[in-house]
Amino acid sequence: MKKKQIHCPYCGAKASLRPASAVYGTATKVPDSYLYVCDRYPRCDSYVGAHKRTKEPMGTLANGDLRNKRIQAHKAFDWMWKSGLMTKWQAYKWMQGKLALTDEQAHIAKFSEYMCDRLIIECNRALENQRIAA
Ligand SMILES: [Zn+2]
Numbered sequence: 005m006k007k008k009q010i011h012c013p014y015c016g017a018k019a020s021l022r023p024a025s026a027v028y029g030t031a032t033k034v035p036d037s038y039l040y041v042c043d044r045y046p047r048c049d050s051y052v053g054a055h056k057r058t059k060e061p062m063g064t065l066a067n068g069d070l071r072n073k074r075i076q077a078h079k080a081f082d083w084m085w086k087s088g089l090m091t092k093w094q095a096y097k098w099m100q101g102k103l104a105l106t107d108e109q110a111h112i113a114k115f116s117e118y119m120c121d122r123l124i125i126e127c128n129r130a131l132e133n134q135r136i137a138a
Pocket of ligand 1: 012013014015048050
């Protein structure tokens with residue numbers, strides 16, 4: 005497995021693959037769950053999830069504010085397909101069209117706060133249109 009060196013975008017320190025329990029605590033133990041955590045954690049509160057199988061980072065490291073933003077963006081976006089308005093696949097295509105993203109870029113785990121805001125605005129707009137149509 006090729007090991008990629010990842011750096012924290014906030015402080016520039018290296019980020020290391022660590023079990024999720026290193027951040028969430030052993031009480032909420034999630035087996036086989038890993039995070040890339042800034043080496044300065046907890047002084048620098050920055051991390052991102054890793055894919056279970058490949059151990060590749062799911063996106064860029066995020067601090068508390070960005071993590072909250074991404075959760076909000078995910079909620080807004082998940083409504084698009086969970087509501088039955090479109091399929092999950094269509095929802096990702098819709099997102100790519102609205103925000104001019106490639107397949108590679110269309111992952112909320114890779115979004116900046118700005119992109120999260122834009123996605124939330126687009127989802128709210130779609131929800132509003134849906135209400136008018138209904
Ligand atoms: Zn850091």
